[in-house]
Amino acid sequence: MQKQERYKGIIEYFIKNQPNPETELKYKNVYELLVSVILSAQCTDKRVNIITPELFKKFPDIDSLSKASVEEVYNIIKSCTYPNNKSKNLISMAKILKEDYNSHVPSDIKELQKLPGVGRKTANVIASVYFNKDVMPVDTHVFRVAKRIGLTTDAKTPLETELQLTENFPKNLLNSAHHWLLLHGRYVCKARNPNCIECEIKKFCKFYEENKKINYSD
Ligand code: SF4
CATH class of the missing domain: 1.10.340.30 (Hypothetical protein; domain 2)
Structure with missing residues (x-):
């Protein structure tokens, strides 16, 4: 699968299933x-x-x-x-x-x-x-998930990941994309045990594509 197909697939999935993602931090100002x-x-x-x-x-x-x-x-x-x-x-x-x-x-x-x-x-x-600026914060979850899905190529630093994601996601979706990848990393695509079986974007994931014959039945 080409990288652009992966982007297209996950964007469609997340827009449909998490249209308004937000930070889980509680703040008033x-x-x-x-x-x-x-x-x-x-x-x-x-x-x-x-x-x-x-x-x-x-x-x-x-x-x-x-x-x-x-x-x-x-x-x-x-x-x-x-x-x-x-x-x-x-x-x-x-x-x-x-x-x-x-x-x-x-x-x-x-x-x-x-x-x-x-x-x-x-x-x-x-x-x-x-401030609703169109930027892509990259933390450990975003870095890992973007790499596994195949949204980045040979990105070795958070800055390289940020630049590649910024180039490939539509500008108006960067805010949402940050939360999508972060929350997916926090709850599904965890660092040690990614829950690939229940992951709903696995058909767009490079890691899954490369490992399913070895590890998974479907
Ligand atoms: S299929 Fe697995 S590695 Fe790919 S995004 Fe889902 S949980 Fe992560």
């Missing part, structure tokens, strides 16, 4: 989304959603977070990964937003990446989810 996405680095959205209600109650905005101590933030977020680094980054990020951005979160990806704890993926998530 761009400040809360930014904090949540920073916390979600190498941590589950589920864990982040458990932590953030208390964090946002104590630090409801950029100003209050900029005045927090590392210890105060650490004590609230300590059950997520890298709590010490994340506490320091969150406070520094709030200070920079307050001093340099008039307490506003910028929509520009390059500006977002100047903030502590914000890499290209996080900046793309904010730009995509909150």
Whole structure:
């Protein structure tokens, strides 16, 4: 099967079955989304959603977070990964937003990446989810699923994956495609045990095509 057929097949499937995919992070404004996405680095959205209600109650905005101590933030977020680094980054990020951005979160990806704890993926998530920009954030799920399905060719880094996906998905579908691939990776095409038998896009998947004679009966 040609790569373009795979794209066409999964786009048709997801448009029909997941027409409005959304982030599973719970947030009320761009400040809360930014904090949540920073916390979600190498941590589950589920864990982040458990932590953030208390964090946002104590630090409801950029100003209050900029005045927090590392210890105060650490004590609230300590059950997520890298709590010490994340506490320091969150406070520094709030200070920079307050001093340099008039307490506003910028929509520009390059500006977002100047903030502590914000890499290209996080900046793309904010730009995509909150500012509706046509960009493709690539996390570990998107990287893996795109490769298995055969949507990318020899992509060795998240940036290579991002560029290939951006080139091949219609621009107006990039936001949705990010969520489609991420959620598919989280619940079906898992890292260690992809559930190929029950996967509803298997007929478009390169990994399945190459392995079905060995591993699967259908
Ligand atoms: S068939 Fe298997 S490898 Fe392919 S997308 Fe589905 S779960 Fe992932």
